[in-house]
Amino acid sequence: MSRQFRTGGQTLVRELNRSIILNQLRIGSPLSRADMAAITGLNKTTVSSLVDELIAHRFVREIGRNPSAGGRPAVLLELDPDAGCIVGAEFGVGYLNVLVTDFRAAIRWRRQVQYDTSEDQRRVMSKLVGLLRQAVRQSQNIGTRLLGMGISLTGLVDVASGTQIFAPNLGWHNVPVREVLNAKFDVPIFVDNDANAAALAERYLGAAQHLDDFVYVAGNVGIGIGIVLGGHIFQGTTGYAGEAGHTTLDLNGPLCMCGNHGCWERLASQRALIERVQKAIQEGQPSSICTSVKRLDRITIQMLVGAAKGGDAVALRALQETGVYLGVGIANLINIFNPSAIAFGGMLSLAEEFLMPVVRQVVLERAMKESREAAQILVSTFKSDACVMGGVALVLHDILSRPRLDLSLPSQRSDAPARQRFGRPSTRQVGPLS
Ligand SMILES: [Zn+2]
Secondary structure, three states, rough: OOOOHHHHHHHHHHHHHHHHHHHHHHHHHOOEEEHHHHHOOOHHHHHHHHHHHHHHHOOOOEEOOOOOOOOOOOEEEOHHHHHEEEEEEOOOOEEEEEEEOOOOHHHHHHEEEEEOOOOOHHHHHHHHHHHHHHHHHHHHHHHOOOEEEEEEOOOOOOOOOOOOOOOEOOEEEEEEEHHHHHOOOOOEEEEHHHHHHHHHHHHHOOOOOOOEEEEEEEEOEEEEEEEOOEEEEEOOOOOOOOOHHOOOOOOOOOOHHHHHHHHHHHHOOHHHHHHHHHHHHHHHOOOOOOHOOOOHOOHHHHHHHHHHHHHOHHHHHHHHHHHHHHHHHHHHHHHHHOOEEEEEEEEHHHHHHHHHHHHHHHHHHOOOHHHHHEEEEEEEOHHHHHHHHHHHHHHHHHHHHHHHHHHHOOOOOOOOOOOOOOOOOOOOOOOOOO
């Protein structure tokens, strides 16, 4: 065995052990060094050495002693929220969502801007760049290092190159998102499909923590799913797994943006829900929604939920019908994957109080008993923020699964200047979850 090979192996083992320590603190803090040795099986000397290293690089901090422990009170540790900032972004259909969080994903700043889906893609990209510049300035004001940017994109995404291959709801092909951003920002940039990113957010930060087998369903303008199997995002042979929104539910259904007819998302997405309301109003059915909006194309899911709460028959019928199709698709997912949970998020989950009872009933009627009984149906912690928090989770995933110590240390001062250099490649794929 060559000396070079042995050194590389030791480096990898140390990186893996750092990952184990950080993830234990993510899940169960506060913990002492002895707690972590007991949980992980690593010896106490190794844990102490790793923890000292992580404290020196500001990923972990000491937060006092445990008064209830017998003998000498143990020093307790947790992830240091000031380890650095993370910029998360969601490239949605008609809107851009950007936020800045600390290392524990607490939101420190956020902005959303709308764009017209008929706008030139270069103009929309320059809007995204402008928003990301604002976010970077905010992280500079906070006065800590910027750990990375994560961007969740609608449609098919080539994770390796960071390219949006096809966005059916925008009609865009081959947009080199990461290449454009790499030319503007000197930080690690991670790009993935929005549903995959949102699934990671639920796994790291939300409703699906501690679950190894679940399917995240993102109900937005379209529907996408993120499949987590055995603790890993299932990418498919070429990285495009999870386009469940374009599976056929009705052979003779309405034309979808993908060119097919009767796709699941054409019948059960936010767009499908709003179209049902628009159609009913155009047919002359009375609805309280007409008093709150002049133009039918301005109807939002929030308006619709408000109307349903007031007993509006048009809104309630549209929610009922959409819930049935949503339930059929979710029953199919339960039959296919036998997951421990379905986590439902996206804009559509803002209507959970009306949709979920229908979904649960349809699943009861249509999913096979054995798989159905094993599957919880959860609502996303982040609801309409799931995809933008997914951007944050892409960065967190990278740090927590391969913590490297070549990042510059965060500044101690809140008025510190900020352009910092990072040595890490920005082409890493989303790999196994920790
Ligand atoms: Zn389709």
